[in-house]
Amino acid sequence: MLNADxxxxxxxxxxxxxxxxxxxxxxxxxxxxxxxxxxxAMLKLNPYAKSAKS
Numbered sequence: 001m002l003n004a005d006x007x008x009x010x011x012x013x014x015x016x017x018x019x020x021x022x023x024x025x026x027x028x029x030x031x032x033x034x035x036x037x038x039x040x041a042m043l044k045l046n047p048y049a050k051s052a053k054s
Contacts, residue, residue: 039053
């Protein structure tokens with residue numbers, strides 16, 4: 001590398017025109033419910049659980 005001024009290279013118009021823009025929102029995966037503790041989650045997996053529990 002001939003030019004040691006890395007900050008100047010990174011901030012140059014030539015590099016910035018090619019680089020992807022910064023992502024504003026980070027998408028997170030939804031938290032999964034534990035079917036052993038959450039009755040509605042259990043009923044989606046096993047509809048018989050409602051009559052078995054009572």
